[in-house]
Amino acid sequence: MLYSPAPMHIPDGFLSTLVAVVLWILSAGVIAYALRRVGKDLGERQVPLMGVLAAAIFAGQMLNFTVAGGTSGHLLGAALAAILLGPWAAIIVMTTVVSIQALIFQDGGLLALGGNLFNMAVIGVAVSYFVYTSVQKIARGQKWGVFVGGFAAAWLSIVVAALACALELALSGTSPANVAVPAMGGIHMLIGVGEGLITLGALAFLYAARRDLLHIGEAAPAGGRAVWVGGLLIALLLAVLSPLASAHPDGLEWVAEQKGFLDAAQEPLYNIIPDYLFPGVSNDALATILAGILGVLIVFGVALGVAYLRRKQMTDR
Amino acid sequence: MHIHFLDPYRSGSSPVHAADARLKFVLTLAFILTASLTPPGAWPVYILLFALILSVEILSGLGVGYVLKRSLLALPFVLAALPLPFTVEGRTLFSLPLGGWMLTASLEGLARFVSVALKSWLSVQAAVVLAACTPFPDLLMAMRAIRIPRLLTAMFGLTWRYLFVLADEALRLMRARAARSGAETGAAPSASLRAGGSVAWRARVAGGMAGSLFLRAFERSDRIYAAMLSRGYDGEVRALPPPTFTAAHWLTLTLGLTLLALLLGFGLLFWG
Amino acid sequence: MHHSIEIKDLSFTYPDGHPALQNVSLTIAPGEKVALVGPNGAGKSTLLLHLNGILSGQGSVRVCGLSVAKENLARVRAAVGLVFQNPDDQLFSPTVFDDVAYGPIYQGLEREEVERRVTSALAAVGMSGYAQRVSHHLSAGEKKRIAIATVLSMNPEVLVLDEPTAGLDPRARRGLIRLLGGLPMTMLVSTHDLAMARELLPRTVILDEGRVVADGPTEALLANAALLEAHGLEMP
Ligand SMILES: Nc1ncnc2c1ncn2[C@@H]1O[C@H](COP(=O)(O)OP(=O)(O)O)[C@@H](O)[C@H]1O
Ligand SMILES: [Mg+2]
Numbered sequence: 001m002l003y004s005p006a007p008m009h010i011p012d013g014f015l016s017t018l019v020a021v022v023l024w025i026l027s028a029g030v031i032a033y034a035l036r037r038v039g040k041d042l043g044e045r046q047v048p049l050m051g052v053l054a055a056a057i058f059a060g061q062m063l064n065f066t067v068a069g070g071t072s073g074h075l076l077g078a079a080l081a082a083i084l085l086g087p088w089a090a091i092i093v094m095t096t097v098v099s100i101q102a103l104i105f106q107d108g109g110l111l112a113l114g115g116n117l118f119n120m121a122v123i124g125v126a127v128s129y130f131v132y133t134s135v136q137k138i139a140r141g142q143k144w145g146v147f148v149g150g151f152a153a154a155w156l157s158i159v160v161a162a163l164a165c166a167l168e169l170a171l172s173g174t175s176p177a178n179v180a181v182p183a184m185g186g187i188h189m190l191i192g193v194g195e196g197l198i199t200l201g202a203l204a205f206l207y208a209a210r211r212d213l214l215h216i217g218e219a220a221p222a223g224g225r226a227v228w229v230g231g232l233l234i235a236l237l238l239a240v241l242s243p244l245a246s247a248h249p250d251g252l253e254w255v256a257e258q259k260g261f262l263d264a265a266q267e268p269l270y271n272i273i274p275d276y277l278f279p280g281v282s283n284d285a286l287a288t289i290l291a292g293i294l295g296v297l298i299v300f301g302v303a304l305g306v307a308y309l310r311r312k313q314m315t316d317r
Numbered sequence: 318m319h320i321h322f323l324d325p326y327r328s329g330s331s332p333v334h335a336a337d338a339r340l341k342f343v344l345t346l347a348f349i350l351t352a353s354l355t356p357p358g359a360w361p362v363y364i365l366l367f368a369l370i371l372s373v374e375i376l377s378g379l380g381v382g383y384v385l386k387r388s389l390l391a392l393p394f395v396l397a398a399l400p401l402p403f404t405v406e407g408r409t410l411f412s413l414p415l416g417g418w419m420l421t422a423s424l425e426g427l428a429r430f431v432s433v434a435l436k437s438w439l440s441v442q443a444a445v446v447l448a449a450c451t452p453f454p455d456l457l458m459a460m461r462a463i464r465i466p467r468l469l470t471a472m473f474g475l476t477w478r479y480l481f482v483l484a485d486e487a488l489r490l491m492r493a494r495a496a497r498s499g500a501e502t503g504a505a506p507s508a509s510l511r512a513g514g515s516v517a518w519r520a521r522v523a524g525g526m527a528g529s530l531f532l533r534a535f536e537r538s539d540r541i542y543a544a545m546l547s548r549g550y551d552g553e554v555r556a557l558p559p560p561t562f563t564a565a566h567w568l569t570l571t572l573g574l575t576l577l578a579l580l581l582g583f584g585l586l587f588w589g
Numbered sequence: 590m591h592h593s594i595e596i597k598d599l600s601f602t603y604p605d606g607h608p609a610l611q612n613v614s615l616t617i618a619p620g621e622k623v624a625l626v627g628p629n630g631a632g633k634s635t636l637l638l639h640l641n642g643i644l645s646g647q648g649s650v651r652v653c654g655l656s657v658a659k660e661n662l663a664r665v666r667a668a669v670g671l672v673f674q675n676p677d678d679q680l681f682s683p684t685v686f687d688d689v690a691y692g693p694i695y696q697g698l699e700r701e702e703v704e705r706r707v708t709s710a711l712a713a714v715g716m717s718g719y720a721q722r723v724s725h726h727l728s729a730g731e732k733k734r735i736a737i738a739t740v741l742s743m744n745p746e747v748l749v750l751d752e753p754t755a756g757l758d759p760r761a762r763r764g765l766i767r768l769l770g771g772l773p774m775t776m777l778v779s780t781h782d783l784a785m786a787r788e789l790l791p792r793t794v795i796l797d798e799g800r801v802v803a804d805g806p807t808e809a810l811l812a813n814a815a816l817l818e819a820h821g822l823e824m825p
Contacts (some may be wrong), residue, residue, distance in 0.1 A: 011391035012444075013437030014398065017353045035468050036491055044552035047468065048541040048681070051475025052483075056534035058476070059483035060527040063491065075527060084531070096472045100480075103456065104325055106390055109437070111349045119546045175397045176404045182395075197517060201524010202531060209532055299368045308374040310331075324723075454683040454723070474683045481725040482677050540678040543643045547671040548739065549663060549695030557690065557700055 007103065008076070008165055008188070009116055012109025016172035023168065024114025030122050031095050037088040050089055054096040057081060063198070078124030078161070079132070079154035079199050084206075084213065087129040087227040094121035108118040115168050119161040123234050127160045129224070130231025146207060146214060147200055154199035155192040160235050162188035163242045181242045266290075323484055325387075325448040333377035333446065337566055338455035339462045339559070344573045345447040349440040351577045355584040359433035362584035363439070369576075370442045377450050384449070388441040398433045402426035453477050462559040472555040479537070486533060490526045591654030592777040593619045594640065594748050601635060601646030601797075609635040610646060611799040617775060619746075623808060624786035625779040627796035628821035633779040634674065636796065637749050638776075641669045653746050655679075667696055670740025676732035685711075685727075685735050686720040692743035710742035711735075714768055730761025734768065744780040747775045754782045784825035787811055795820055 015023070038046055057077035077097065081090035098120050101107040108116040131153040139145025166184035170177035204214055328334070333341075348370070355362050374384045402410065407425030414420075447456075454474070461470050542550075594617040601610040609632045617623055625633050638644040642657045642665055650657040653668045673679045682688040689710050693703040711717050714734040724732065733753060742746065753769070754762045766785055769776070778790055786793055786807050793810045795803040797820045803810055810816065814824055 010395050011437045012349050012353065012440030013433050013435070014394060017350070020353065031469075032466070035466055039468075044550070045538075045542055047471055047554065048545060049538040050474065050533070051472050052479050052534045052538040052541065053531070054472065054476040055479035055483045056530050058480050059487040061529070061532055062484060062487045063523045063526050080531070092469070092472060095469065096476050100473060100476055102444070104323075104448055104453065105475075106387065106441050106448065107347065109391075109440055110346060110444055111440070113354050164554075169397055173429075174401070176400055179400045180397060194520060197520030198524040198527055201521040201526075202528035203524075204489075204521070205525045205528025206532060209528070210535070213532070213535055258534075298364060299371060302368040302372050302376055306375045310376055310378070361604050405800055452684075452721075452723075454687065454721075455684060471606040474687075475681060478681060478683055478724065487625050537678060540673065540675065541681050543638065544671075544673050544679045545691075546680060547666055547669075547673075548743065549666050551663075551695070556687075557694060557703060 008119065008162055008184075009098075009108030010112040010165060010168070011106075011220040012111050014109075014174050015112050015115050015168060016170065016174070017111070019168055019172045020111050020114055023118045024111075027095075027114045027117040027122055028035045031117070032089060034091040034095075035086040035197055050085070050093050050096070051130065053081065053085065053102075054093045057093065057097050058100070060198075060202075075198050076120060076121055076124065076158060076161075076195055077230075079128035079150065079195070080202055082128040083132050083150060083153065083199075083203070087125055087224055090125045090129070091121050094125055115165075119164045119168075123164050123257050124157045124161045126227050126231035127235050128157040128231070129227050130229075130235065131156050133224070133228055143207070146203055150203040151196040152201045155189075155234065158192035158195045159185060159188050160238050162191075163238045164234075167238070167242060177242075185242065323481060324453070325445075326385075326452050327379055327449045329378050329450065331376060331378040331450070333373060333450045336450075336569075337562070338451050338459040339562065339571075340566055340570055341447055341451055342456065342459040343463070344577075345443045347574055347577050348443045350442075351581045352436045352439045354581055355432075355436070356588040358428040359432075359584040359588035362588075363432070363435045365433075365580055366439050369580075370439060370446070374442065379446065379449050384442055384445050387445045387449075388438060391437050391441045394437070395434050398430050400432040401433070405429055422466055436556055458559050459494055462562075467554045467556065471556075475541075479534075482537075483530060483534060487526070488528055490530065494522060494526065497565065570581060592651070593617050593621065593653060594777065595649075595651040596636075596639070596647045598645055599636075599639060599648035599650060601639065601644060603635075609799050610639075611682075613648075613796075613799070613801055615794060615801060615804070617747075617777060619775055621792060622776040622790045623778070624783075624790040624793040625767055625777060625796060626781065626783065626786065626793060626822060631796045631820075632799040634751055634753060635799075637671065637751055637777070638781060640747075640749055641666045641671055643671075659695075667692075667743050668745055669747045669749055670743060670745030671742055672748070672750040672753065673738050674755060676729070676736040679736040679739060680724040683723065684720070685716075685722045685724060688724065688735065689720070689738050689742045692739060696743065706742040706744070710738040712771070713741050714738045715764075728761070730757055730764060733757065733761070733765060737768070741772075741824065745774065748772060750776070750778045750780075752780055753778060754780065754785055783811060783822065787825060795822070797821075 038050070057075065057080070060075045060080075063075070078090065081093045086091060088306065093115055098116050099113060101114045102110055102116065132149040135149030135152060136145045139149070162184040163181060166175070166180035167177065169175040169180050169184075192227060197287050203214070260304075341347075350364070352366055355366070371381065374381050378564055402422040403420050403426060405423055405426030407423035409422050410422040410427055412421045451459075457470050457474050457477075460473070461467060594615065596613055596615045599610055599613045600608070602608045613632075613636060625636070627633055635644065639646060639650050639657070640652060642659075642662050645657065652665050655661045655665050655668065655810040657665050660816075680688045682691060686707055690703050691709045693706045698706070707720060708717070711719060714737050716731065716738060717736050719727075719731070719735065724735065727735065737748075737750075737753075754765060757765060762782075762785075766789060769778075770789055776790065778786070780786060791807055793803075793805065794801055795804075795810065795816070802820060805818060811824060817824055
């Protein structure tokens with residue numbers, strides 16, 4: 001399979017509904033603003049340019065290369081998009097990429113899409129933009145600024161997005177922060193190197209072939225400052241928050257509990273099989289087994305019924 | 318050289334294929350939302366949801382095996398929830414001495430873990446069925462109909478169209494890389510070639526390919542822009558209005574949503 | 590009575606300083622079918638892009654009596670159907686229907702009329718029944734036909750094609766020639782396929798290094814071996 005899913009795409013079920021909905025609202029707000037901005041910055045050319053570049057990021061994700069031990073590095077693309085198109089168009093491009101991954105490849109869930117968009121399209125782009133433009137400023141237009149900036153932007157965007165992902169999982173009560181943060185962060189510090197190297201290679205190629213393309217993004221935004229500040233704040237916040245959460249996982253859980261996220265989880269198990277479901281059966285274990293058998297019977301009954309109806313409908317034709 | 322496998326759509330003549338894309342889109346989202354809101358441990362509800370999606374799978378003629386195989390895609394992510402049995406407090410299931418530590422798994426934690434895995438598995442199946450039974454252009458129509466901004470749906474359409482074209486290009490590039498690196502293994506490994514085998518070098522080659530892919534994409538977008546202009550494009554994204562949503566559609570939608578709401582209510586009432 | 594295409598002293602230089610067209614003048618009467626030939630890089634594609642205002646250089650370009658200028662662009666683009674060389678650039682929509690309907694939708698037509706146009710354009714290129722197909726899965730010959738349908742649906746007065754037979758196998762090429770032969774409108778076709786020109790296009794214009802170097806009956810020009818060779822062409 002040429003298409004290998006990255007471990008950062010959260011499937012459905014892993015975010016609590018509240019966290020998923022809040023992230024959807026945040027992402028939708030940012031994307032709506034980006035859609036308005038992009039029209040002004042790039043003009044009519046925006047649609048084909050962004051559409052084809054999103055497809056190129058997709059295709060670029062197929063160009064994976066082996067790192068070691070069966071793992072492979074490949075492209076997420078937020079940094080490249082931010083460098084080549086400027087922040088607002090990059091947000092739209094990454095939104096397209098991440099949405100299509102969810103819709104077509106089931107890489108990341110649909111309810112969880114809000115969270116994935118927030119991590120990869122919003123955080124990924126903002127952090128990339130912040131890092132790249134900062135390094136550019138320091139380099140004062142020298143060549144190394146493009147490459148160092150590109151590598152650093154790609155690496156940090158991956159790591160910060162992964163930390164955000166871990167915190168969302170912790171906030172959802174799915175994965176304790178002291179496990180999720182080091183695990184996600186650690187893996188993505190490695191994966192980020194792959195992202196950084198590919199981004200670097202792509203920038204080197206474009207620098208040699210069509211240097212002018214590297215300046216499209218710069219021409220863009222008046223609102224770039226806001227993205228720069230946003231990227232800085234996100235990077236800082238997560239840099240502080242993740243180790244903190246990781247050291248005090250109970251703190252985060254406490255927050256979650258206060259919000260009532262975990263209430264349902266704390267219900268004792270015996271509530272799960274109500275006695276009145278099987279009057280006369282008082283033994284918990286027996287009731288569980290009976291419920292299980294009944295469940296299997298329901299599923300197979302429905303399946304057989306539908307299969308029978310469908311067969312009948314086909315032969316009738 | 319065509320990349321067909323990228324398109325998950327499997328043509329068919331089942332009622333699931335024939336159903337209006339808007340209906341399928343909204344019901345899929347509602348199904349996933351229901352699974353998400355169902356309290357942990359509400360096993361009967363999960364079983365009923367499974368029976369529901371399983372019937373749709375059978376009805377679609379996709380083959381349950383196909384859907385189940387694709388639905389395992391999200392499996393690796395279950396690792397993220399694996400600590401749950403050990404972190405949620407409750408009645409002890411078993412204890413594992415681990416070095417100086419004692420890992421204690423609780424029944425409640427296990428129930429939550431299984432619930433998360435089930436939610437995820439059910440949701441992925443729904444998404445797989447949606448993608449396999451609905452041509453992407455119809456999904457685009459559905460997204461326009463539920464008021465996703467037109468600029469965004471236009472982007473989705475363009476990206477989907479050129480995904481295949483550019484994936485073909487990427488494949489050609491990779492084939493060329495494979496052909497060249499095949500020649501190198503035959504040659505005596507000089508110092509520079511050995512250096513060439515490093516991860517950094519491989520990454521650079523992949524990066525170079527990504528770069529040329531991007532360059533071609535830029536150039537292609539110029540030509541596409543010209544083609545759009547020559548047919549009247551004026552910067553605004555336009556499309557035909559979607560076909561009417563008939564009374565029968567509304568009825569099906571209402572029935573589907575009611576069923577899901579009942580299941581959810583059942584779950585919330587007894588386990589919420 | 591106006592000419593279909595009237596180009597006077599057209600010069601165009603690309604932003605990188607490359608002069609692609611120099612003092613090109615060309616008049617084409619309604620119903621005429623003209624071949625535009627010349628070596629690679631002669632400026633054929635550049636010239637065609639001027640016909641509906643995608644590029645604009647110095648000099649004057651008039652199409653169907655309209656000057657190709659900003660205020661006329663919408664009408665000019667409806668009057669001139671431009672078929673690009675690579676159908677993958679021209680077919681940018683998810684389905685064949687969306688692509689063929691694109692022009693009519695931007696002309697502001699109603700749904701029924703758009704659907705009528707799509708049906709008749711697809712029938713005209715022999716591709717009825719392909720409306721719901723996905724462009725990516727079509728063969729090169731099929732894509733070319735659909736690309737032509739995408740402009741036919743706009744009911745153009747002039748059809749402009751850039752290297753229509755390039756990359757087609759003999760059977761697809763034959764089918765395309767038959768299709769073009771049956772279309773009534775004025776035609777300007779850039780091509781390296783001189784055999785097709787002889788069969789289909791009574792008049793030929795030779796372009797080299799951005800200049801018109803010959804303009805006359807196709808039979809006469811194709812008989813002039815010295816002229817052809819001087820401009821990198823070969824007798825069919
Ligand atoms: N976008 C461009 N930028 C700069 N030069 C170009 C561009 N497109 C074409 N050219 C140059 O203009 C000349 C004419 O090109 P073109 O019209 O495509 O020729 P033809 O179609 O006859 O092969 C060529 O030398 C080509 O390299
Ligand atoms: Mg050309």
